[in-house]
């Protein structure tokens with residue numbers, strides 16, 4: 161079962177074996193391990209290090225192992241230390257001596273570095289697809305809501321009116337950046353460590369360019385010590401995943417607030433909410449809360465791996481085995497959170513009337529009222545003070561700015577005229593804001609065109 165019994169005179173203590181072994185989690189990449197071995201065998205034959213017949217035996221043996229695992233005819237069991245030992249032992253069992261040549265010029269150190277990169281490359285694509293679905297959902301909400309007015313907040317206080325399209329557009333930008341980050345990481349990590357050996361390369365005439373090419377890498381890594389001990393790309397990935405979770409968590413927080421009785425901006429679909437065992441009236445946003453909560457877990461993975469790596473001398477150290485469980489867990493967490501958030505967003509209802517009436521309250525048009533006076537020739541600092549006083553009057557009377565009479569306006573400043581009401585109407589306040597990136601309908605339509613192109617081409 162073991163790949164390294166030769167120099168030992170005693171059996172490994174069972175607790176040591178259990179503590180050391182990684183098969184319970186590295187079996188996740190049996191496909192990648194077998195794929196890497198097939199490429200390695202092909203290269204060994206091309207270089208004349210093994211014969212073509214041996215290569216044929218190895219390749220078909222590995223393929224049969226792959227098929228049998230996939231069909232459920234071969235179970236990965238825990239008497240093996242890791243997935244590498246399992247596959248190699250099964251190969252030798254099936255094809256005999258030729259199987260013993262597979263590991264020529266290779267170490268588990270470059271093998272595991274390869275497997276993990278192959279695995280992560282695919283997972284990055286899976287996360288990217290989920291991000292794209294999220295963007296599509298956001299885009300559709302935006303398209304339908306370029307004139308759905310709602311309050312924009314700063315300090316969680318009503319600030320200026322925006323539209324639902326504009327608010328959702330902010331998240332579109334966030335998740336778009338998340339995709340760019342993943343793509344950057346993929347480009348940087350896509351160089352092949354196979355052929356680096358344990359740490360110092362090998363004396364066999366390996367063709368590393370060839371295996372890199374067979375496995376879809378841009379080329380071989382250039383330093384064998386770094387190749388077997390680099391986990392930067394995982395730290396970068398965990399950082400990108402943490403940022404995705406931070407974005408999902410902010411969105412969740414808004415959903416939780418918007419779904420509260422006090423706000424009533426949205427209603428979550430029954431299928432994406434939960435009830436209370438004691439309070440019959442409750443409909444709770446548990447999914448959003450769980451997404452917010454699981455963010456800590458992904459941040460934890462990032463800090464954990466950074467800490468694991470910080471004191472490691474070159475080159476490979478067993479500490480690095482710790483990279484797997486936490487990375488797998490972070491990826492699984494992000495994938496499920498993205499999928500669920502997308503569904504929750506897709507199925508929830510926006511209460512447009514409440515959004516709009518909320519936008520009208522809270523003096524969200526006060527800046528526009530001040531700008532109105534500026535257009536009448538009054539310096540902004542003075543107009544700011546004048547509107548401030550009017551706001552105070554309104555608060556005392558319990559009314560909004562558009563409910564003040566023209567006389568009341570004029571008594572504070574004679575520059576006010578009948579057109580003040582149009583200038584501070586919700587429609588004007590939003591649709592006059594047409595600088596690039598602003599909520600005005602004209603500006604928003606331009607951005608939506610750009611997003612449409614983006615979704616078609618990426």
Ligand code: ARG
Nearest residue numbers: 182242268269272478480481
């Ligand atoms: N399970 C190990 C890991 O994940 C594989 C590499 C083992 N290498 C070694 N020299 N023990 O890192």
